[in-house]
Amino acid sequence: MADTNAKLTVNGEEYELPIIKGTLGRPVIDIAALQESGFWSYDPGFKVTAPVESKITYIDGGKGELLHRGYPIDELANNAEYLEVAYALLHGGLPTAEQKAEFFEKIREHTPVHDQLRKFFEGFRRDAHPMAIMVGVVGALSAFYHEDLDVSNEEHREITAIRLIAKMPTLAAMSYKYSQGEPFMYPRNDFNYAENFLYMMFATPADVDYEKNDVITRAMDKIFTLHADHEQNASTSTVRLAGSTGANPYACIAAGIAALWGPSHGGANEAVLEMLDEIGTVENVPEFMEKVKSREVKLMGFGHRVYKNFDPRAQVMKETCDEVLEALGINDPKLELAMALEKIALEDPFFIERNLYPNVDFYSGIILKAIGIPTSMFTVIFALARTSGWISHWLEMHSAPFKIGRPRQLYTGETRRDFVKVEDRK
Numbered sequence: 001m002a003d004t005n006a007k008l009t010v011n012g013e014e015y016e017l018p019i020i021k022g023t024l025g026r027p028v029i030d031i032a033a034l035q036e037s038g039f040w041s042y043d044p045g046f047k048v049t050a051p052v053e054s055k056i057t058y059i060d061g062g063k064g065e066l067l068h069r070g071y072p073i074d075e076l077a078n079n080a081e082y083l084e085v086a087y088a089l090l091h092g093g094l095p096t097a098e099q100k101a102e103f104f105e106k107i108r109e110h111t112p113v114h115d116q117l118r119k120f121f122e123g124f125r126r127d128a129h130p131m132a133i134m135v136g137v138v139g140a141l142s143a144f145y146h147e148d149l150d151v152s153n154e155e156h157r158e159i160t161a162i163r164l165i166a167k168m169p170t171l172a173a174m175s176y177k178y179s180q181g182e183p184f185m186y187p188r189n190d191f192n193y194a195e196n197f198l199y200m201m202f203a204t205p206a207d208v209d210y211e212k213n214d215v216i217t218r219a220m221d222k223i224f225t226l227h228a229d230h231e232q233n234a235s236t237s238t239v240r241l242a243g244s245t246g247a248n249p250y251a252c253i254a255a256g257i258a259a260l261w262g263p264s265h266g267g268a269n270e271a272v273l274e275m276l277d278e279i280g281t282v283e284n285v286p287e288f289m290e291k292v293k294s295r296e297v298k299l300m301g302f303g304h305r306v307y308k309n310f311d312p313r314a315q316v317m318k319e320t321c322d323e324v325l326e327a328l329g330i331n332d333p334k335l336e337l338a339m340a341l342e343k344i345a346l347e348d349p350f351f352i353e354r355n356l357y358p359n360v361d362f363y364s365g366i367i368l369k370a371i372g373i374p375t376s377m378f379t380v381i382f383a384l385a386r387t388s389g390w391i392s393h394w395l396e397m398h399s400a401p402f403k404i405g406r407p408r409q410l411y412t413g414e415t416r417r418d419f420v421k422v423e424d425r426k
């Protein structure tokens with residue numbers, strides 16, 4: 001709701017720009033009137049631009065607060081199951097017991113993937129990165145659900161969300177099994193969401209006595225919850241932008257997976273472990289820190305565009321990390337190395353002055369490694385978990401009128417010049 005106006009004067013002309021307040025956080029200045037001014041706004045990296053209104057997730061980077069539908073992330077991670085959080089993201093609030101049972105049942109019904117989809121895997125090299133496979137196979141889902149999918153139909157949108165959340169663990173585990181040369185495991189619908197994923201990852205058909213581990217299952221579920229949504233981050237914005245053209249939602253999610261893959265975003269959890277491998281031992285930490293300060297490398301798992309105090313997800317992750325390592329009796333030298341890095345970084349003026357704190361990916365990599373998940377699967381797990389957030393944003397966008405996302409630019413290329421025939425070019 002417009003509260004009062006800001007004024008902008010350009011070339012002697014004054015423009016009234018409405019200030020709009022949300023329920024929490026900074027108000028925004030509606031700059032639509034710039035259209036008449038002869039200027040565009042310029043904001044590389046969208047550092048100060050809010051292209052959407054949303055009711056799903058709120059982040060206060062200064063306070064280190066993350067709320068999904070109003071619920072604090074630590075309360076959700078410590079008390080709710082990931083699928084309840086997914087329900088809240090999709091539907092506006094946590095489910096009642098009845099809604100929960102119904103939603104979980106629907107998810108269970110949709111865990112298998114079309115048998116023909118298996119063939120797609122065979123087209124990949126065995127050493128293909130599982131994120132490359134995920135971009136391909138999730139995109140391929142659009143071919144299975146296209147002709148009869150009408151994005152303007154609410155029921156169709158709803159079933160799309162269910163299918164995606166249900167099938168992501170199956171596809172993620174298949175991408176791992178393929179890399180191992182092991183047969184795909186069918187989902188077991190007597191297992192819960194996290195158990196089922198771990199089963200499809202680690203069981204084999206020969207393994208008749210597959211045993212679940214409650215500590216690992218709970219840690220996995222928490223990792224899913226902590227990665228479920230994060231408002232308008234790069235991959236979510238990608239899903240929204242692709243969705244704004246009316247594109248097939250499975251293709252939009254594949255676009256989100258592609259955006260997530262980069263080391264500045266979801267790829268950071270994998271990059272943290274690679275960095276720890278590169279450093280090797282605690283003695284090498286000071287030398288590595290010098291490289292960071294001379295901007296030769298970044299300290300992966302540190303820093304965040306929005307959190308400038310602490311990442312609330314990292315706090316829960318650190319506790320979970322301690323629990324898992326203790327329960328599994330793991331004494332990993334990598335952990336010692338990670339803790340040494342964390343200590344130095346938290347005390348060093350370079351990091352303090354720039355508000356660089358450990359983010360969620362700093363600890364998630366260590367837990368995943370302890371569970372036995374290979375490094376190349378870390379970002380796949382992030383993608384699996386973030387699917388509930390991506391599709392919630394896609395649903396939110398489609399539930400009201402929206403415009404195609406089409407940014408402007410500051411052009412600094414050649415001005416108009418005449419065409420020169422090839423024989424006359426110098």
Ligand code: CMC
Binds near residue numbers: 263297300356359
């Ligand atoms: N190591 C060393 N210096 C850093 C780091 C880092 N990880 N992150 C930022 N800086 C420095 C940066 O060089 C700059 O210094 P200066 O002002 O002297 O040039 C200053 O801090 C501000 O950095 P920025 O690049 O303007 O910050 P940003 O908001 O554009 O980037 C970020 C945020 C997450 C991309 C960045 O902090 C980074 O690359 N971190 C490492 C990768 C990482 O862990 N990403 C996971 C983010 S959490 C999971 C997710 O949401 O995807």
